[in-house]
Amino acid sequence: MNHITQTDKKNGRIFEGVLTLNDFARHVPHEIDVPEGVAVLRVHFEYDPNSPPAGGVSHQLSISVYDPAGARGTRHNNNDQSVVLSADYASPGYLPGPIAGGRWVVEIDAHRILAPGLIRYRIAAEWGADSPDSPAPAIAGIGARKRSGPGWFRGDLHGHSLHSDACWSVERFGVDAQRRGLDFAFLTDHNTISGLGDLPALNQGRTHIFAGVELTTFFGHALVLGTDRHIDWRIKDGETMAARVAEIQADGMLFVIAHPRRTDCPWQYPDVYPGPATHVEVWNRAWRIPYNEHALQLYYGWLGRGYKLFATCGSDTHGPNGRDQTGYNIVFAHALTQREILTAMKKGRSYLSSGPELGVEAHTETGEKFGMGQSVPSPITSVSIRTRRAPPGSTLRLLSASPGNAGVRLAHEVRLNADANFEFDQADFTWNTFLIVEIRDADRRLCALSNPIFLSHESQDQE
Numbered sequence: 001m002n003h004i005t006q007t008d009k010k011n012g013r014i015f016e017g018v019l020t021l022n023d024f025a026r027h028v029p030h031e032i033d034v035p036e037g038v039a040v041l042r043v044h045f046e047y048d049p050n051s052p053p054a055g056g057v058s059h060q061l062s063i064s065v066y067d068p069a070g071a072r073g074t075r076h077n078n079n080d081q082s083v084v085l086s087a088d089y090a091s092p093g094y095l096p097g098p099i100a101g102g103r104w105v106v107e108i109d110a111h112r113i114l115a116p117g118l119i120r121y122r123i124a125a126e127w128g129a130d131s132p133d134s135p136a137p138a139i140a141g142i143g144a145r146k147r148s149g150p151g152w153f154r155g156d157l158h159g160h161s162l163h164s165d166a167c168w169s170v171e172r173f174g175v176d177a178q179r180r181g182l183d184f185a186f187l188t189d190h191n192t193i194s195g196l197g198d199l200p201a202l203n204q205g206r207t208h209i210f211a212g213v214e215l216t217t218f219f220g221h222a223l224v225l226g227t228d229r230h231i232d233w234r235i236k237d238g239e240t241m242a243a244r245v246a247e248i249q250a251d252g253m254l255f256v257i258a259h260p261r262r263t264d265c266p267w268q269y270p271d272v273y274p275g276p277a278t279h280v281e282v283w284n285r286a287w288r289i290p291y292n293e294h295a296l297q298l299y300y301g302w303l304g305r306g307y308k309l310f311a312t313c314g315s316d317t318h319g320p321n322g323r324d325q326t327g328y329n330i331v332f333a334h335a336l337t338q339r340e341i342l343t344a345m346k347k348g349r350s351y352l353s354s355g356p357e358l359g360v361e362a363h364t365e366t367g368e369k370f371g372m373g374q375s376v377p378s379p380i381t382s383v384s385i386r387t388r389r390a391p392p393g394s395t396l397r398l399l400s401a402s403p404g405n406a407g408v409r410l411a412h413e414v415r416l417n418a419d420a421n422f423e424f425d426q427a428d429f430t431w432n433t434f435l436i437v438e439i440r441d442a443d444r445r446l447c448a449l450s451n452p453i454f455l456s457h458e459s460q461d462q463e
Protein backbone atom coordinates (compact mmCIF):
# COMPACT_ATOMS: atom_id res chain seq x y z
CA MET A 1 0.00 0.00 0.00
CA ASN A 2 1.22 3.44 -0.93
CA HIS A 3 1.86 6.16 1.61
CA ILE A 4 -0.70 8.97 1.57
CA THR A 5 -0.03 12.32 3.20
CA GLN A 6 -3.01 14.33 4.22
CA THR A 7 -3.14 18.05 4.99
CA ASP A 8 -6.12 19.68 6.64
CA LYS A 9 -7.14 23.17 5.58
CA LYS A 10 -9.74 25.45 7.10
CA ASN A 11 -12.36 24.37 4.51
CA GLY A 12 -10.95 21.21 3.08
CA ARG A 13 -8.41 18.43 2.96
CA ILE A 14 -5.59 17.64 0.53
CA PHE A 15 -4.18 14.19 -0.11
CA GLU A 16 -0.93 13.46 -1.88
CA GLY A 17 0.37 10.01 -2.66
CA VAL A 18 1.99 7.65 -5.09
CA LEU A 19 0.30 4.77 -6.87
CA THR A 20 2.40 1.72 -7.67
CA LEU A 21 1.76 -1.36 -9.78
CA ASN A 22 0.34 -2.98 -6.63
CA ASP A 23 -2.55 -0.51 -6.77
CA PHE A 24 -3.75 -1.76 -10.17
CA ALA A 25 -7.39 -2.97 -9.94
CA ARG A 26 -7.79 -1.41 -6.49
CA HIS A 27 -10.19 1.18 -5.10
CA VAL A 28 -7.91 3.49 -3.10
CA PRO A 29 -10.02 5.30 -0.47
CA HIS A 30 -9.54 8.82 0.96
CA GLU A 31 -11.76 9.88 3.84
CA ILE A 32 -13.05 13.40 4.30
CA ASP A 33 -15.05 14.60 7.30
CA VAL A 34 -17.40 17.25 6.00
CA PRO A 35 -18.97 19.55 8.60
CA GLU A 36 -22.68 20.33 8.80
CA GLY A 37 -24.06 23.33 6.92
CA VAL A 38 -22.01 22.99 3.74
CA ALA A 39 -23.63 24.05 0.43
CA VAL A 40 -21.03 22.99 -2.10
CA LEU A 41 -18.23 20.43 -2.22
CA ARG A 42 -15.45 20.59 -4.81
CA VAL A 43 -13.02 17.74 -5.41
CA HIS A 44 -10.10 18.07 -7.78
CA PHE A 45 -8.00 15.06 -8.82
CA GLU A 46 -4.78 15.21 -10.81
CA TYR A 47 -1.91 12.82 -11.43
CA ASP A 48 1.43 12.64 -13.16
CA PRO A 49 2.66 11.10 -15.37
CA ASN A 50 -0.41 10.50 -17.51
CA SER A 51 1.25 7.59 -19.28
CA PRO A 52 4.47 5.59 -18.96
CA PRO A 53 7.59 6.80 -20.79
CA ALA A 54 7.07 4.32 -23.65
CA GLY A 55 4.22 2.54 -25.40
CA GLY A 56 1.69 5.29 -26.11
CA VAL A 57 -1.04 3.84 -23.83
CA SER A 58 -2.20 5.91 -20.86
CA HIS A 59 -2.81 4.93 -17.30
CA GLN A 60 -6.55 4.95 -16.59
CA LEU A 61 -7.58 6.45 -13.26
CA SER A 62 -10.94 7.89 -12.25
CA ILE A 63 -12.41 8.95 -8.94
CA SER A 64 -15.71 7.92 -7.35
CA VAL A 65 -17.35 9.97 -4.60
CA TYR A 66 -19.43 8.47 -1.78
CA ASP A 67 -21.39 10.60 0.69
CA PRO A 68 -22.35 9.22 4.13
CA ALA A 69 -25.43 7.53 2.59
CA GLY A 70 -23.92 6.08 -0.59
CA ALA A 71 -22.63 6.67 -4.10
CA ARG A 72 -22.70 10.13 -5.68
CA GLY A 73 -21.13 8.97 -8.95
CA THR A 74 -18.01 8.85 -11.05
CA ARG A 75 -16.90 10.21 -14.41
CA HIS A 76 -15.13 7.20 -15.79
CA ASN A 77 -12.17 7.70 -18.09
CA ASN A 78 -12.85 11.40 -18.70
CA ASN A 79 -9.96 13.86 -18.84
CA ASP A 80 -11.89 16.20 -16.57
CA GLN A 81 -11.66 14.77 -13.05
CA SER A 82 -12.90 17.91 -11.24
CA VAL A 83 -16.13 17.49 -9.34
CA VAL A 84 -18.60 20.10 -8.07
CA LEU A 85 -21.51 18.87 -5.97
CA SER A 86 -24.41 20.73 -4.38
CA ALA A 87 -28.11 20.32 -3.64
CA ASP A 88 -29.21 21.18 -7.17
CA TYR A 89 -26.11 20.92 -9.31
CA ALA A 90 -23.54 18.21 -9.97
CA SER A 91 -20.75 17.83 -12.52
CA PRO A 92 -21.40 15.29 -15.29
CA GLY A 93 -21.14 11.77 -13.90
CA TYR A 94 -22.39 12.78 -10.44
CA LEU A 95 -25.74 13.20 -8.74
CA PRO A 96 -26.88 16.47 -7.16
CA GLY A 97 -28.13 16.36 -3.58
CA PRO A 98 -27.56 17.88 -0.16
CA ILE A 99 -23.97 17.99 1.10
CA ALA A 100 -24.59 16.04 4.29
CA GLY A 101 -22.21 16.44 7.19
CA GLY A 102 -20.21 13.32 8.03
CA ARG A 103 -17.71 10.90 6.54
CA TRP A 104 -17.31 11.16 2.75
CA VAL A 105 -15.00 8.91 0.75
CA VAL A 106 -13.19 9.71 -2.49
CA GLU A 107 -11.88 6.55 -4.12
CA ILE A 108 -9.33 6.38 -6.89
CA ASP A 109 -10.44 3.59 -9.23
CA ALA A 110 -7.23 2.21 -10.71
CA HIS A 111 -8.56 0.74 -13.95
CA ARG A 112 -5.11 0.64 -15.55
CA ILE A 113 -1.65 1.26 -14.14
CA LEU A 114 1.18 0.46 -16.51
CA ALA A 115 4.80 -0.28 -15.63
CA PRO A 116 6.77 1.20 -14.02
CA GLY A 117 3.83 2.60 -12.01
CA LEU A 118 4.96 5.35 -9.61
CA ILE A 119 2.17 7.81 -10.40
CA ARG A 120 2.16 10.87 -8.14
CA TYR A 121 -1.33 12.17 -7.45
CA ARG A 122 -3.14 14.89 -5.56
CA ILE A 123 -6.76 15.08 -4.41
CA ALA A 124 -7.95 18.47 -3.16
CA ALA A 125 -11.37 18.56 -1.48
CA GLU A 126 -12.83 21.93 -0.53
CA TRP A 127 -16.21 22.87 0.85
CA GLY A 128 -18.06 26.14 1.18
CA ALA A 129 -21.33 27.94 1.61
CA ASP A 130 -21.29 29.74 -1.74
CA SER A 131 -23.77 28.92 -4.47
CA PRO A 132 -22.27 26.71 -7.17
CA ASP A 133 -22.54 26.80 -10.93
CA SER A 134 -26.13 27.18 -12.03
CA PRO A 135 -27.98 24.07 -13.24
CA ALA A 136 -27.96 23.30 -16.94
CA PRO A 137 -30.97 24.69 -18.84
CA ALA A 138 -33.90 22.37 -19.38
CA ILE A 139 -33.71 20.22 -22.50
CA ALA A 140 -36.34 20.39 -25.19
CA GLY A 141 -37.92 17.20 -26.55
CA ILE A 142 -36.09 15.79 -29.53
CA GLY A 143 -38.71 15.45 -32.17
CA ALA A 144 -41.93 14.27 -33.65
CA ARG A 145 -44.63 11.79 -32.75
CA LYS A 146 -44.16 8.53 -30.92
CA ARG A 147 -45.29 5.17 -32.21
CA SER A 148 -47.65 3.14 -30.10
CA GLY A 149 -49.00 -0.42 -30.04
CA PRO A 150 -47.22 -3.71 -30.75
CA GLY A 151 -44.56 -4.09 -33.40
CA TRP A 152 -40.92 -4.57 -34.28
CA PHE A 153 -38.79 -1.82 -32.80
CA ARG A 154 -35.19 -1.02 -33.68
CA GLY A 155 -32.86 0.04 -30.94
CA ASP A 156 -29.39 0.43 -29.55
CA LEU A 157 -28.63 -1.02 -26.11
CA HIS A 158 -25.24 0.59 -25.51
CA GLY A 159 -24.01 4.20 -25.62
CA HIS A 160 -22.27 6.90 -23.61
CA SER A 161 -22.42 10.64 -22.89
CA LEU A 162 -20.18 13.24 -21.26
CA HIS A 163 -21.34 11.85 -17.91
CA SER A 164 -18.53 9.34 -18.51
CA ASP A 165 -16.00 9.27 -21.35
CA ALA A 166 -17.99 10.40 -24.40
CA CYS A 167 -17.72 13.82 -25.99
CA TRP A 168 -21.40 14.77 -26.18
CA SER A 169 -24.35 15.68 -23.97
CA VAL A 170 -27.30 13.39 -23.33
CA GLU A 171 -29.35 15.66 -25.55
CA ARG A 172 -26.94 15.24 -28.48
CA PHE A 173 -26.91 11.50 -27.83
CA GLY A 174 -30.70 11.55 -28.18
CA VAL A 175 -30.70 13.70 -31.31
CA ASP A 176 -28.20 11.32 -32.90
CA ALA A 177 -30.30 8.27 -32.02
CA GLN A 178 -33.21 9.93 -33.75
CA ARG A 179 -31.05 10.81 -36.77
CA ARG A 180 -30.10 7.12 -36.99
CA GLY A 181 -33.81 6.31 -37.24
CA LEU A 182 -33.90 4.36 -33.98
CA ASP A 183 -37.07 3.73 -32.03
CA PHE A 184 -35.13 3.54 -28.78
CA ALA A 185 -31.62 3.80 -27.36
CA PHE A 186 -30.35 3.00 -23.89
CA LEU A 187 -27.92 5.45 -22.29
CA THR A 188 -25.33 3.31 -20.48
CA ASP A 189 -22.65 5.53 -18.99
CA HIS A 190 -19.80 3.88 -17.12
CA ASN A 191 -20.61 3.33 -13.44
CA THR A 192 -22.92 6.33 -13.12
CA ILE A 193 -26.61 7.12 -13.52
CA SER A 194 -26.17 10.89 -13.40
CA GLY A 195 -27.09 11.31 -17.08
CA LEU A 196 -30.42 9.56 -16.59
CA GLY A 197 -31.88 12.67 -14.95
CA ASP A 198 -32.03 14.28 -18.40
CA LEU A 199 -34.16 11.51 -19.92
CA PRO A 200 -37.68 12.70 -18.98
CA ALA A 201 -37.10 15.94 -20.88
CA LEU A 202 -35.81 14.03 -23.90
CA ASN A 203 -38.62 11.52 -24.05
CA GLN A 204 -41.17 13.66 -25.83
CA GLY A 205 -39.94 12.67 -29.26
CA ARG A 206 -40.04 9.76 -31.66
CA THR A 207 -36.91 8.12 -30.32
CA HIS A 208 -37.16 6.98 -26.73
CA ILE A 209 -34.06 7.15 -24.57
CA PHE A 210 -34.12 4.49 -21.88
CA ALA A 211 -32.16 4.11 -18.65
CA GLY A 212 -29.08 1.94 -18.28
CA VAL A 213 -25.55 1.82 -16.92
CA GLU A 214 -22.38 -0.01 -17.91
CA LEU A 215 -20.78 -1.69 -14.93
CA THR A 216 -17.14 -1.05 -15.76
CA THR A 217 -15.18 -3.30 -13.45
CA PHE A 218 -11.52 -4.22 -13.43
CA PHE A 219 -12.42 -7.70 -14.73
CA GLY A 220 -14.91 -6.94 -17.48
CA HIS A 221 -17.95 -4.84 -18.39
CA ALA A 222 -21.69 -5.51 -18.22
CA LEU A 223 -24.77 -3.52 -19.19
CA VAL A 224 -27.64 -3.17 -16.75
CA LEU A 225 -30.76 -2.04 -18.61
CA GLY A 226 -33.83 -0.58 -16.92
CA THR A 227 -31.69 0.95 -14.18
CA ASP A 228 -33.47 3.07 -11.60
CA ARG A 229 -30.76 3.29 -8.94
CA HIS A 230 -27.01 3.26 -8.49
CA ILE A 231 -25.61 -0.26 -8.73
CA ASP A 232 -22.38 -0.97 -6.93
CA TRP A 233 -19.95 -2.15 -9.60
CA ARG A 234 -17.23 -3.02 -7.08
CA ILE A 235 -17.07 -6.69 -6.11
CA LYS A 236 -15.37 -6.59 -2.74
CA ASP A 237 -13.90 -9.37 -0.62
CA GLY A 238 -16.59 -11.90 0.26
CA GLU A 239 -18.94 -10.74 -2.52
CA THR A 240 -19.53 -12.46 -5.85
CA MET A 241 -20.54 -11.21 -9.27
CA ALA A 242 -23.11 -14.03 -9.49
CA ALA A 243 -24.89 -12.70 -6.40
CA ARG A 244 -24.81 -9.15 -7.82
CA VAL A 245 -26.34 -10.41 -11.09
CA ALA A 246 -29.08 -12.24 -9.18
CA GLU A 247 -29.96 -9.03 -7.25
CA ILE A 248 -30.12 -7.05 -10.48
CA GLN A 249 -32.37 -9.63 -12.13
CA ALA A 250 -34.61 -9.92 -9.05
CA ASP A 251 -35.23 -6.16 -9.35
CA GLY A 252 -36.47 -6.59 -12.93
CA MET A 253 -33.41 -5.16 -14.65
CA LEU A 254 -31.70 -6.88 -17.59
CA PHE A 255 -28.06 -7.88 -17.13
CA VAL A 256 -25.97 -8.24 -20.32
CA ILE A 257 -22.33 -9.35 -20.40
CA ALA A 258 -20.71 -6.70 -22.64
CA HIS A 259 -18.05 -7.39 -25.30
CA PRO A 260 -16.77 -10.46 -23.40
CA ARG A 261 -13.70 -11.01 -25.57
CA ARG A 262 -12.59 -7.39 -25.97
CA THR A 263 -8.83 -7.62 -25.56
CA ASP A 264 -8.30 -4.71 -23.15
CA CYS A 265 -11.21 -5.60 -20.83
CA PRO A 266 -12.32 -9.21 -21.34
CA TRP A 267 -15.05 -10.72 -19.17
CA GLN A 268 -13.25 -12.71 -16.44
CA TYR A 269 -15.81 -13.65 -13.77
CA PRO A 270 -15.74 -17.47 -13.53
CA ASP A 271 -19.06 -17.57 -11.62
CA VAL A 272 -20.78 -15.60 -14.42
CA TYR A 273 -19.35 -17.53 -17.35
CA PRO A 274 -22.22 -17.36 -18.07
CA GLY A 275 -23.71 -18.60 -14.75
CA PRO A 276 -26.92 -16.66 -14.07
CA ALA A 277 -26.41 -14.32 -17.05
CA THR A 278 -29.07 -14.59 -19.74
CA HIS A 279 -27.76 -12.15 -22.38
CA VAL A 280 -24.40 -11.61 -24.06
CA GLU A 281 -23.35 -8.70 -26.28
CA VAL A 282 -21.79 -10.59 -29.20
CA TRP A 283 -21.60 -7.56 -31.52
CA ASN A 284 -20.00 -4.42 -30.08
CA ARG A 285 -19.23 -1.46 -32.37
CA ALA A 286 -18.19 -2.54 -35.91
CA TRP A 287 -18.44 -6.24 -36.68
CA ARG A 288 -14.99 -6.27 -38.27
CA ILE A 289 -13.29 -5.82 -34.87
CA PRO A 290 -11.93 -9.34 -34.25
CA TYR A 291 -13.19 -9.63 -30.68
CA ASN A 292 -16.77 -9.81 -32.02
CA GLU A 293 -16.26 -13.10 -33.88
CA HIS A 294 -14.57 -14.43 -30.72
CA ALA A 295 -17.54 -13.32 -28.61
CA LEU A 296 -19.97 -15.01 -31.00
CA GLN A 297 -18.04 -18.29 -30.80
CA LEU A 298 -17.94 -18.01 -26.99
CA TYR A 299 -21.73 -17.53 -27.01
CA TYR A 300 -22.19 -20.53 -29.32
CA GLY A 301 -20.03 -22.61 -26.98
CA TRP A 302 -22.24 -21.65 -24.02
CA LEU A 303 -25.39 -22.48 -26.00
CA GLY A 304 -23.86 -25.81 -26.94
CA ARG A 305 -23.34 -26.58 -23.27
CA GLY A 306 -27.06 -26.12 -22.64
CA TYR A 307 -27.31 -22.54 -21.35
CA LYS A 308 -30.46 -20.74 -22.45
CA LEU A 309 -28.87 -17.51 -23.59
CA PHE A 310 -29.74 -14.63 -25.90
CA ALA A 311 -27.49 -12.43 -28.02
CA THR A 312 -27.48 -8.63 -28.15
CA CYS A 313 -25.53 -5.95 -29.96
CA GLY A 314 -24.68 -2.33 -29.26
CA SER A 315 -22.95 0.55 -31.03
CA ASP A 316 -21.13 1.56 -27.80
CA THR A 317 -21.28 5.06 -29.28
CA HIS A 318 -19.08 7.74 -27.71
CA GLY A 319 -19.78 10.46 -30.29
CA PRO A 320 -20.93 11.18 -33.82
CA ASN A 321 -18.36 9.06 -35.68
CA GLY A 322 -17.36 5.46 -36.18
CA ARG A 323 -20.61 3.55 -36.26
CA ASP A 324 -20.32 1.82 -39.63
CA GLN A 325 -21.09 -1.90 -39.50
CA THR A 326 -22.76 -1.63 -36.12
CA GLY A 327 -25.72 -3.84 -35.41
CA TYR A 328 -29.10 -2.93 -33.95
CA ASN A 329 -31.51 -4.95 -31.87
CA ILE A 330 -34.81 -5.52 -33.64
CA VAL A 331 -37.29 -6.30 -30.88
CA PHE A 332 -40.89 -7.49 -31.09
CA ALA A 333 -42.64 -5.76 -28.17
CA HIS A 334 -46.23 -5.02 -27.21
CA ALA A 335 -45.46 -1.32 -27.02
CA LEU A 336 -42.55 1.08 -27.34
CA THR A 337 -41.95 1.51 -23.63
CA GLN A 338 -38.88 0.65 -21.58
CA ARG A 339 -40.84 -1.96 -19.67
CA GLU A 340 -42.20 -3.72 -22.76
CA ILE A 341 -38.88 -3.60 -24.61
CA LEU A 342 -37.16 -5.21 -21.61
CA THR A 343 -39.90 -7.83 -21.28
CA ALA A 344 -39.46 -8.77 -24.94
CA MET A 345 -35.67 -8.78 -24.68
CA LYS A 346 -35.81 -11.09 -21.66
CA LYS A 347 -37.84 -13.54 -23.75
CA GLY A 348 -35.40 -13.34 -26.66
CA ARG A 349 -38.03 -11.87 -29.01
CA SER A 350 -35.35 -10.05 -30.95
CA TYR A 351 -32.66 -10.37 -33.55
CA LEU A 352 -29.51 -8.46 -34.43
CA SER A 353 -29.07 -6.67 -37.75
CA SER A 354 -27.08 -4.00 -39.51
CA GLY A 355 -29.79 -3.79 -42.18
CA PRO A 356 -31.40 -7.05 -43.34
CA GLU A 357 -34.80 -8.10 -42.06
CA LEU A 358 -35.06 -11.64 -40.79
CA GLY A 359 -37.98 -13.86 -39.81
CA VAL A 360 -37.62 -17.40 -38.47
CA GLU A 361 -40.49 -19.71 -37.58
CA ALA A 362 -40.67 -23.35 -36.51
CA HIS A 363 -43.82 -25.39 -37.21
CA THR A 364 -45.05 -28.42 -35.30
CA GLU A 365 -47.20 -31.38 -36.32
CA THR A 366 -50.18 -29.77 -34.61
CA GLY A 367 -49.83 -26.66 -36.76
CA GLU A 368 -48.46 -24.40 -34.05
CA LYS A 369 -45.83 -21.78 -34.89
CA PHE A 370 -42.89 -20.74 -32.71
CA GLY A 371 -40.54 -17.80 -33.15
CA MET A 372 -37.22 -16.53 -31.87
CA GLY A 373 -36.72 -16.93 -28.14
CA GLN A 374 -39.44 -19.53 -27.79
CA SER A 375 -39.11 -23.17 -26.78
CA VAL A 376 -40.97 -25.68 -28.91
CA PRO A 377 -42.64 -28.32 -26.73
CA SER A 378 -43.21 -30.95 -29.43
CA PRO A 379 -41.35 -32.23 -32.51
CA ILE A 380 -41.14 -29.75 -35.37
CA THR A 381 -42.02 -30.54 -38.95
CA SER A 382 -40.45 -27.59 -40.74
CA VAL A 383 -38.69 -24.26 -40.36
CA SER A 384 -39.42 -21.27 -42.53
CA ILE A 385 -37.07 -18.31 -42.92
CA ARG A 386 -37.77 -14.98 -44.61
CA THR A 387 -35.15 -12.40 -45.46
CA ARG A 388 -35.40 -8.91 -46.92
CA ARG A 389 -32.71 -6.44 -47.92
CA ALA A 390 -29.71 -8.71 -47.44
CA PRO A 391 -26.65 -7.26 -49.21
CA PRO A 392 -25.75 -8.73 -52.63
CA GLY A 393 -23.57 -11.83 -52.40
CA SER A 394 -24.58 -12.70 -48.84
CA THR A 395 -25.15 -16.13 -47.40
CA LEU A 396 -27.80 -17.49 -45.11
CA ARG A 397 -26.47 -20.00 -42.58
CA LEU A 398 -28.71 -22.25 -40.50
CA LEU A 399 -26.90 -23.39 -37.37
CA SER A 400 -27.80 -25.96 -34.79
CA ALA A 401 -26.29 -27.78 -31.81
CA SER A 402 -23.31 -30.01 -32.41
CA PRO A 403 -23.57 -33.57 -31.19
CA GLY A 404 -21.92 -33.91 -27.79
CA ASN A 405 -22.51 -30.32 -26.70
CA ALA A 406 -19.52 -28.92 -28.55
CA GLY A 407 -21.03 -25.62 -29.70
CA VAL A 408 -22.85 -25.22 -32.98
CA ARG A 409 -22.69 -26.93 -36.33
CA LEU A 410 -23.66 -25.59 -39.72
CA ALA A 411 -26.79 -27.42 -40.87
CA HIS A 412 -27.37 -25.52 -44.14
CA GLU A 413 -25.75 -22.72 -46.08
CA VAL A 414 -27.60 -20.99 -48.90
CA ARG A 415 -26.66 -18.13 -51.23
CA LEU A 416 -28.97 -15.11 -50.92
CA ASN A 417 -29.40 -13.19 -54.14
CA ALA A 418 -32.52 -11.23 -53.36
CA ASP A 419 -35.36 -11.15 -50.87
CA ALA A 420 -36.02 -14.81 -50.16
CA ASN A 421 -38.16 -17.38 -48.41
CA PHE A 422 -36.81 -20.79 -47.42
CA GLU A 423 -38.42 -23.93 -46.05
CA PHE A 424 -36.38 -26.64 -44.36
CA ASP A 425 -38.04 -29.90 -43.46
CA GLN A 426 -38.03 -31.98 -40.32
CA ALA A 427 -35.25 -34.38 -41.21
CA ASP A 428 -32.67 -31.79 -40.27
CA PHE A 429 -34.02 -30.86 -36.87
CA THR A 430 -35.56 -33.74 -35.00
CA TRP A 431 -32.42 -34.43 -32.96
CA ASN A 432 -31.33 -30.85 -32.32
CA THR A 433 -31.72 -28.66 -29.25
CA PHE A 434 -31.83 -25.20 -30.84
CA LEU A 435 -31.50 -23.44 -34.15
CA ILE A 436 -30.08 -20.08 -35.13
CA VAL A 437 -29.86 -18.18 -38.41
CA GLU A 438 -26.94 -16.00 -39.50
CA ILE A 439 -26.73 -13.75 -42.56
CA ARG A 440 -23.16 -12.97 -43.61
CA ASP A 441 -22.11 -10.63 -46.39
CA ALA A 442 -19.76 -11.44 -49.27
CA ASP A 443 -16.78 -10.81 -46.95
CA ARG A 444 -18.23 -13.24 -44.35
CA ARG A 445 -19.05 -10.40 -41.98
CA LEU A 446 -22.15 -10.89 -39.88
CA CYS A 447 -25.03 -8.64 -40.92
CA ALA A 448 -27.89 -10.39 -39.11
CA LEU A 449 -28.24 -12.99 -36.36
CA SER A 450 -31.45 -14.51 -35.05
CA ASN A 451 -31.95 -15.39 -31.43
CA PRO A 452 -32.35 -19.13 -30.88
CA ILE A 453 -35.51 -21.15 -31.16
CA PHE A 454 -35.09 -23.87 -28.53
CA LEU A 455 -36.19 -27.34 -29.55
CA SER A 456 -36.05 -28.86 -26.08
CA HIS A 457 -39.02 -31.20 -25.88
CA GLU A 458 -39.05 -31.17 -22.10
CA SER A 459 -39.12 -27.50 -21.12
CA GLN A 460 -42.15 -25.33 -21.78
CA ASP A 461 -41.83 -21.76 -22.90
CA GLN A 462 -41.97 -19.27 -20.04
CA GLU A 463 -44.73 -16.92 -21.06
Ligand SMILES: [Zn+2]
Residues within 6 Å of the ligand: 214, 221, 258, 259
Ligand atom coordinates in the same frame (compact mmCIF):
# COMPACT_ATOMS: atom_id res chain seq x y z
ZN1 LIG B 1 -17.34 -1.50 -22.16
Ligand SMILES: [Zn+2]
Residues within 6 Å of the ligand: 158, 159, 160, 214, 316
Ligand atom coordinates in the same frame (compact mmCIF):
# COMPACT_ATOMS: atom_id res chain seq x y z
ZN1 LIG C 1 -19.47 1.05 -23.41
